[in-house]
Each structure stands twice: as structure tokens, then as C-alpha cells.
Amino acid sequence: MLQPEAEWRAHLAGGRFMIQRSRSTGGHVFYPRVAEPGTGAEDLEWVEASGEGVVHAVTVVRKKDPADNYNVVLVDLAEGPRLMSRVDGLPADRVAIGLKVRARIIEEGDTPLLVFVPA
Amino acid sequence: MTMTHGFPRGRAAIVGAATFGIGKCPGISAVDMAAKAALLALADAGISLSEVDALYTSAPYEALGGMELAEYLGLTPEITDCNRTGGSAFEVYVQQAALALDAGLIDCALIAYGSNPASNPPPGVGMTRQSPWEAPYRPLAPISSYALAASRHMHLYGTTREQLAEVAVAARQWARLNPEAAVRDPLTVDEVLGARMVSDPLTVRDCCLFNDGAAAIVMVRADRARDCAKAPIPVLGAAHAVTHREISSMPDLTVTGAAISGPQAFAQAGLVPADIDVVMLYDAFTITPILFLEDLGFCPKGEGGRFVSGGHIAPGGGLAVNTNGGGLSCVHPGMYGLFLLVEAVRQLRGAAGERQIADAHLAIAHGNGGVLSSEATVVLGSAQAAG
Numbered sequence: 001m002l003q004p005e006a007e008w009r010a011h012l013a014g015g016r017f018m019i020q021r022s023r024s025t026g027g028h029v030f031y032p033r034v035a036e037p038g039t040g041a042e043d044l045e046w047v048e049a050s051g052e053g054v055v056h057a058v059t060v061v062r063k064k065d066p067a068d069n070y071n072v073v074l075v076d077l078a079e080g081p082r083l084m085s086r087v088d089g090l091p092a093d094r095v096a097i098g099l100k101v102r103a104r105i106i107e108e109g110d111t112p113l114l115v116f117v118p119a
Numbered sequence: 120m121t122m123t124h125g126f127p128r129g130r131a132a133i134v135g136a137a138t139f140g141i142g143k144c145p146g147i148s149a150v151d152m153a154a155k156a157a158l159l160a161l162a163d164a165g166i167s168l169s170e171v172d173a174l175y176t177s178a179p180y181e182a183l184g185g186m187e188l189a190e191y192l193g194l195t196p197e198i199t200d201c202n203r204t205g206g207s208a209f210e211v212y213v214q215q216a217a218l219a220l221d222a223g224l225i226d227c228a229l230i231a232y233g234s235n236p237a238s239n240p241p242p243g244v245g246m247t248r249q250s251p252w253e254a255p256y257r258p259l260a261p262i263s264s265y266a267l268a269a270s271r272h273m274h275l276y277g278t279t280r281e282q283l284a285e286v287a288v289a290a291r292q293w294a295r296l297n298p299e300a301a302v303r304d305p306l307t308v309d310e311v312l313g314a315r316m317v318s319d320p321l322t323v324r325d326c327c328l329f330n331d332g333a334a335a336i337v338m339v340r341a342d343r344a345r346d347c348a349k350a351p352i353p354v355l356g357a358a359h360a361v362t363h364r365e366i367s368s369m370p371d372l373t374v375t376g377a378a379i380s381g382p383q384a385f386a387q388a389g390l391v392p393a394d395i396d397v398v399m400l401y402d403a404f405t406i407t408p409i410l411f412l413e414d415l416g417f418c419p420k421g422e423g424g425r426f427v428s429g430g431h432i433a434p435g436g437g438l439a440v441n442t443n444g445g446g447l448s449c450v451h452p453g454m455y456g457l458f459l460l461v462e463a464v465r466q467l468r469g470a471a472g473e474r475q476i477a478d479a480h481l482a483i484a485h486g487n488g489g490v491l492s493s494e495a496t497v498v499l500g501s502a503q504a505a506g
Contacts, residue, residue, distance in 0.1 A: 057274075058267070060316075061257065061258070061317075062316045062317060062318065070257065072256050074267055074366070074367055082368075097274045098274075
């Protein structure tokens, strides 16, 4: 039995950013689930994401100390799905829509976290 | 031509409408407030509590709120709903109640809501789970989601922060005409722009209030409506669309489900946007009326920012939008959708006081829930306009 979130996290802990793909439709799926949205196709397999993406939308969450500001982005993956993440390696207010980014797995709070860095 | 989907145009009407406890309502519970608003709306209609046989509510902190309010009021409703489409739930209830009334399943629907988060802060654990796919990135819920949509709209269409601020300023100008509105101080575009930035591009003045308030409406079939205390307001159309739950799954960040619900509701009513006198749009954040003006057809996609500029939706402007002061300046206790309907009814009855729109015969109330996730449009008309 497919365990979408648990399997995805196990892959991430192993250093791999995986997404799902339907064998019949070829469509890529993120976040992980038991069937492709829209088609209901259940023939999902794990494939390694290219890690390439483009910033689709961005906001900066403002804290009392500007040094603590951080960005929240939506990234369009090269494979098609969109996800929420953060761009590291740039000041928060330098992250712009259209920026080409690459996935990176970091440790945050003792758990692996998928973020992006400028490509 | 959009199908009308068999909506019973004009065959059910809102006959009672009321608000209660707007602003600060300390010392009582949310269900107390909903009950007070319900009784005020029934009195407004001239209908007794015992006539109610359908109950629609969305309690703020009680997942089983439908049963809670039925018990509280001593009702035995044959339809009870406590749906979870957020602030749009109340527009959805109008749709569902109109259908159930027309089918003869029920004779009198009560739609009620109360919440006092300002006086009675909500419990730490809410009724919604955090998305495992978003929470690790610490977006502020829900403002960052709306900020992301705003960023996209600005990128694609050149919408500016000044244009967003115009929405807040127009709401405030309307609020200044509404004695019930919670915040009535003057507000300028510069003050909105200079307010504390929370989640770019939205400052604290781009965000709705989080205060106390309750509201209720009563619906019956058109034949019964003629015998009520005040002029009935027929429901001419009502449609709903859900597109996603979390912002990362929104199909297009600049096109909401209002682009589906709006055309359907207008088609049911046999009307077009240009016919509408009063436009009530859920303004959780300043970006939302801009998106809804576009998606509902009041202006082309991408033109919303320019449309609201120059006081166009403020008192004396070209289009009367959010005449009660909106969620931005009147009331927003967590789920605001019912207050849109009450204000539309007041305008169509000619009972809106200093902010009354002359010859107001047609109105829409457009509710939003989640993070632009659920969109529901109700078209209302005076009995004269309903034909």
C-alpha cells in the first residue's frame, strides 16, 4: 500500500527529492497522494525531480528585526507541479518572480527540509 | 450560454436580516451571539422561532456547531448544515436553502453566525490542520497566501501597492457613513502604504479586521414572503465553486472560482454585471475585491487595480462596493460572508441610512473562503426588480 507522505519523507531523509508520475498519463504529481488529481490515475511511481524550478510568486514575512525576515515562495517545478518553499542564499527582498532556482535539501530543526537556491 | 442549472430564480426570498454585537461583544459566547442575531432577524421578518425548520450555521470553534445552535434555540430542524467552506459558507447556505425551500423540503430557513475573537480569544488549537507541505516554510496564515496571489497579480498586470491601498481607503470612507462600522477614523493611501508591512506586499492596513460580530438572515418561499413584516428580497441566483484548499494548489493565482460562480449566478438571474447597483465583495485583504471585480465581470482581467483607482469604488464613485465598510473597516469575526448578505438586503430595502445607494434594486454578495479556495456568488433583487 502506497504511503504517500511517509515515502516522500523517507526519500528526502535519504537525500533525494522525489515526485510522483502516472505511468498512464505521464503527468507529474506533487504533493504526494494516492492518485493523480483530475484523472484519478492510481498508477503513480516515484521519479527523481530534476530540482529545476522558477519562482512563480513571492512574499516576505516581516519580523521586528529585519534580519529575521524570511521569504516564502511558490516554485514551478520543471516537471509541472507547483509547491511552496523558500529561497536560501539571497537576502529575502532580492527573491523575485521569474528567478531560476534549484532544489536543495537542508537540515532544519533536525529534520530534512526541501528549499531552493538561485540556479 | 451558461446553463442556469435549474436554479429557482426568485422563488425564495430573504425576509429577515440582522446584525448583533459588531466591534466588541465581551462576556458572552459565540453561540449566544448567533442566537441573539437569529432572534433579531426573525423579529425583523415577523416570523416566530417555532416556524424555523432548517438551520444553517458555521460555528467558529465548534465543529458540531449546527447541532449546538439547534439545541440552544430549542429547534428540531429537518435540515441542519454546518459546512466548512470558510467565509463563503453563508452564500452557499443561501443557494442550498433556496433549493430546499423550492423543493418543499422546508418552509423557513434560518442562517446565523456569531463570533467574538476580539473579546474571547480563540483556543490555541484551531479546527484546521496545518498543511505539511506549507507549514515548514512558516507562511503567516492566511495573509501570506493572499500576499502570494497579490505578488503574482502585480507581476502580471502592473497592479501597484497604491491601488491595493485604494481598496482599504474606499472601505474606510464607506465605514465612516455606517454607524455600525467598527473603525471609522479617516484613512489615506499614504497611511496604508506607510503602515507596518506584514507579508509583502500587504501591510496591516491591507488586512481585514479581526473583531466581534454576529449576523443572521431568514429565508422563506416567495408566497410566504409577501406576508412578512418587511419587503422581501428575492434570491435571483446563487452559485459556488471550490478550486483548492492551500494556495500552492490554486490553479491560477490571479483567477479565482468567482470566474465560475459569478457567470453562473448572473445567468441564473438573467442579469449582467452592469445591471448591479450594490456590489458586496469579501474583502479579507485588499487584493480580494480586485480579483473578484475582474472574475465577476465588472472589469477585464488584470484591470482591477486601475478600476479601483481614483476613488472609483468609494462613496460617490462609479460603482458602490462594500457599502458597510467591509471586512476591512466594519466587521470581520473570522467568517464574514453573512454580513455581505445583510448589507445587500439593507441596501435593497432602502434602509442603509447615510450610505444608501439611490434606487438600489439589484445587488450581489460574493463570499470567499479559505485562501481564495471557495467562491460563492448570490444575486439579490428587490421584489420590483425580480419581476
